Every structure is written in structure tokens, then in C-alpha cells.
Amino acid sequence: xxxxxxxxxxxxxxxxxxxxxxxxxxxxxxxxxxxxxxxxxxxxxxxxxxxxxxxxxxxxxxxxxxxxxxxxxxxxxxxxxxxxxxxxxxxxxxxxxxxxxxxxxxxxxxxxxxxxxxxxxxxxxxxxxxxxxxxxxxxxxxxxxxxxxxxxxxxxxxxxxxxxxxxxxxxxxxxxxxxxxxxxxxxxxxxxxxxxxxxxxxxxxxxxxxxxxxxxxxxxxxxxxxxxxxxxxxxxxxxxxxxxxxxxxxxxxxxxxxxxxxxxxxxxxxxxxxxxxxxxxxxxxxxxxxxxxxxxxxxxxxxxxxxxxxxxxxxxxxxxxxxxxxxxxxxxxxxxxxxxxxxxxxxxxxxxxxxxxxxxxxxxxxxxxxxxxxxxxxxxxxxxxxxxxxxxxxxxxxxxxxxxxxxxxxxxxxxxxxxxxxxxxxxxxxxxxxxxxxxx
Numbered sequence: 425x426x427x428x429x430x431x432x433x434x435x436x437x438x439x440x441x442x443x444x445x446x447x448x449x450x451x452x453x454x455x456x457x458x459x460x461x462x463x464x465x466x467x468x469x470x471x472x473x474x475x476x477x478x479x480x481x482x483x484x485x486x487x488x489x490x491x492x493x494x495x496x497x498x499x500x501x502x503x504x505x506x507x508x509x510x511x512x513x514x515x516x517x518x519x520x521x522x523x524x525x526x527x528x529x530x531x532x533x534x535x536x537x538x539x540x541x542x543x544x545x546x547x548x549x550x551x552x553x554x555x556x557x558x559x560x561x562x563x564x565x566x567x568x569x570x571x572x573x574x575x576x577x578x579x580x581x582x583x584x585x586x587x588x589x590x591x592x593x594x595x596x597x598x599x600x601x602x603x604x605x606x607x608x609x610x611x612x613x614x615x616x617x618x619x620x621x622x623x624x625x626x627x628x629x630x631x632x633x634x635x636x637x638x639x640x641x642x643x644x645x646x647x648x649x650x651x652x653x654x655x656x657x658x659x660x661x662x663x664x665x666x667x668x669x670x671x672x673x674x675x676x677x678x679x680x681x682x683x684x685x686x687x688x689x690x691x692x693x694x695x696x697x698x699x700x701x702x703x704x705x706x707x708x709x710x711x712x713x714x715x716x717x718x719x720x721x722x723x724x725x726x727x728x729x730x731x732x733x734x735x736x737x738x739x740x741x742x743x744x745x746x747x748x749x750x751x752x753x754x755x756x757x758x759x760x761x762x763x764x765x766x767x768x769x770x771x772x773x774x775x776x777x778x779x780x781x782x783x784x785x786x787x788x789x790x791x792x793x794x795x796x797x798x799x800x801x802x803x804x805x806x807x808x809x810x811x812x813x814x815x816x817x818x819x820x821x822x823x824x825x826x827x828x829x830x831x832x833x834x835x836x837x838x839x840x841x842x843x844x845x846x847x848x849x850x851x852x853x854x855x856x857x858x859x860x861x862x863x864x
Contacts, residue, residue: 760784
């Protein structure tokens with residue numbers, strides 16, 4: 425069983441359901457399966473009374489009942505769970521499955537978000553969201569915690585001075601008032617006498633009018649996607665918290681203390697632990713600045729059809745070669761088409777309003793200020809042959825080494841094109857080439 429007000433994978437919690445409806449008390453089980461947050465609700469099976477929790481999981485019936493039953497009980501999108509360890513609000517609830525028998529049954533509800541420390545049903549929308557992305561401190565390129573060792577002249581003894589910069593809020597865009605919150609965290613190590621200082625950077629969205637959870641999440645996911653492209657490794661979140669202004673804390677005297685940020689568990693954004701090894705990025709925050717981040721938010725929306733396949737490969741790199749060739753080819757075709765259709769008034773499109781792959785590839789690599797491939801013409805031909813061979817069985821497959829090289833080159837072209845559009849200099853891209861994780 426889980427200990428404390430939290431969810432641990434495969435550690436169920438038993439408690440009571442809070443639904444805000446005029447229904448009987450119901451004992452339920454809350455757990456994190458590792459891929460989803462699930463609430464299991466027992467029912468009375470075929471003996472479940474009309475208007476009970478079994479309605480949430482019952483299939484539509486084509487049988488006419490006389491007299492007609494009461495209206496089916498609709499499941500709220502926000503539920504709550506309470507046990508001896510505390511309360512958990514569950515947002516984005518949907519019935520996933522159910523079973524019924526003569527002596528009983530059960531239904532399974534999946535929740536998009538679990539908010540700890542509150543049993544309120546008012547969390548359908550939130551005013552703010554914060555996510556802690558493990559790659560972000562290194563990608564920012566600046567440390568918040570600095571240590572300086574001073575050696576004494578007279579002996580071997582020395583002194584260590586630790587300086588911590590004050591928290592900083594970097595405003596990025598007006599889109600949900602996106603900002604980056606730089607700071608640090610001090611933790612007492614399990615090893616006696618040891619204290620740990622960690623650099624942390626949180627992505628924050630904060631608005632006065634509550635917005636849907638997924639509206640906030642889309643902005644946070646865009647930053648994680650950018651980190652995945654730059655590092656060519658899966659990028660997720662380590663912690664998430666949310667706030668609603670209608671949930672203020674008060675002192676014992678009744679004075680207001682403001683709305684608290686409450687810890688959130690979710691699988692809508694991949695989870696990622698902190699890693700100790702140094703990460704290498706094709707480009708960093710210092711290369712593109714706030715203006716580049718702001719530009720990325722627009723690119724992520726407008727070029728989604730072209731960026732999605734490549735970001736999917738960065739977030740889930742264990743793919744077979746044919747999948748990589750297809751995803752990269754789809755991305756290049758879509759990006760080339762969108763650029764020419766919307767930025768060049770349809771130039772280079774044929775009479776059927778289409779753009780051949782080779783033309784899209786030449787256009788994309790031509791926009792890169794630093795050439796991501798040794799020979800652009802050779803890459804266009806090799807990647808076109810590989811893409812066509814994977815799509816069409818009547819085409820001969822090129823040599824495996826050529827297919828692999830052209831696929832990696834295609835991914836590099838897309839990433840260099842993104843970096844160029846975000847304002848990264850050719851000199852920086854040339855310097856980062858030898859340490860680019862995609863090539864190592």
C-alpha cells in the first residue's frame with residue numbers, strides 16, 4: 425500500500441469516493457499503473473439500483489423497459505478520493521471499462537490528473553501550471569548555485585563558499601503568460617552530514633481566468649518537445665503543480681494566504697528523472713534567447729504536421745529503420761509544402777497543388793545556414809530513393825548503410841532547419857556538430 429498522500433506505481437490506495445452527487449457512499453481503489461491513473465469502483469452488478477454508480481459503466485440498452493427507468497447518472501469530469509493519508513482530486517475522469525454479474529461487478533475510471541491535498545471538485549480548469557523539466561537547467565546554460573574553493577597559503581586547509589542566486593522569472597510569451605522560473609532546491613541527503621543543492625527551472629503558465637488543463641499542458645509540452653529536439657533524447661517532466669484562485673488558504677485567524685500550488689501526478693506528459701551526466705544540445709537557450717522560444721511556440725503549432733513525426737522519434741527513439749525513414753520523409757514533405765504554400769504563395773508546387781519530395785528536401789536544406797549534410801544533392805537523392813523504396817514494394821531497397829546514413833541526415837536537416845529558424849548562428853551549429861547526440 426502507498427504511504428503518505430502520493431501515488432506510487434502499483435501501490436493501491438483504498439478510500440472513499442467523493443462525487444458531489446446524491447449517491448450512497450462507495451469504497452474505491454486508487455492506483456497508478458505506471459501508464460495511467462485509475463480509480464476502481466465496485467458495483468452491485470445486476471442488482472445495482474437505477475441511478476447508481478453502475479450507470480457510469482453500463483452500455484446502452486435497446487430493450488424498452490416499462491415503466492421507464494430514471495435518467496442515467498452522468499459521471500462528473502472531476503471526482504475526489506479520500507483516505508487516511510489525505511484527499512486527492514481527480515480531473516479529466518472518463519469511464520474506461522466495466523463488468524457486471526449476478527453478485528457484483530466493478531468499473532474502471534481513468535483520470536488525466538491527480539491533485540494531492542485537496543478534495544475539491546472545482547479543478548475542471550486551473551489558473552496556473554508549473555512543470556519541472558530535468559533537461560531545462562543544463563539547456564539554459566546558467567547555474568543558480570555556484571561553489572568556490574579557496575586554498576589557504578600556509579597549509580593544505582581550505583574553505584568552500586557556496587553562493588545561491590536569487591530566484592528569477594524570465595517572461596517568455598503572452599500565450600498563457602508563459603515564463604521560466606529559475607531557482608534552486610536544497611535537500612538533506614540520506615548520507616549524514618551531507619546537503620544537496622540542485623539547480624531547477626520550472627516552466628510556468630499563469631492566467632487570471634481558469635483554462636482547461638490541456639490548454640496549459642500544450643504550452644509545457646511544446647517546451648519539452650524543443651528540449652527533445654535539441655538533446656535528441658526523450659524529454660519529460662519530473663514534477664508538476666497547479667493552482668486555482670478559488671482555492672485560497674487561510675490562517676487560523678481567517679486571514680487569506682493566497683491560493684497554494686498543489687502537487688499533480690499525470691501521464692499526459694512523460695515522466696523523467698534527473699540525470700547526473702552532462703547533456704549535449706545542438707543548440708541552447710543562449711543561442712536562441714527569449715525571442716527564439718517565443719518563435720518556437722508559433723512554429724510548433726503552424727508546422728505541427730511536419731514536426732510531429734520527428735519529435736515522436738526523439739521522444740521514442742527505439743524505432744526500426746523503416747519507421748525512421750517513413751517518419752523523416754513525411755516530416756520533410758510536410759515542412760516543404762507548408763513553407764512553399766504559406767510563405768512563398770505556392771511557389772514550387774506542381775499543377776496538382778503538390779510538392780514532390782525531392783523539391784521539398786532541397787528547399788528545406790537550402791534554408792539551413794549551416795549545412796547539416798556533407799553533400800546536399802547526394803542526400804536529396806539518397807533519402808528520396810530510401811523513402812520511395814519503403815513506401816512502395818515495387819521499388820528496390822538501397823544498400824542498408826545508405827538507407828541508415830540518409831535517414832540520420834534527414835533528421836539532422838529538420839533539426840538544423842528548426843535551429844536556424846529560431847535564430848541559432850551557423851558558427852554555433854558548426855561547433856555543436858561533433859557532440860551532437862544524434863551522431864554519437
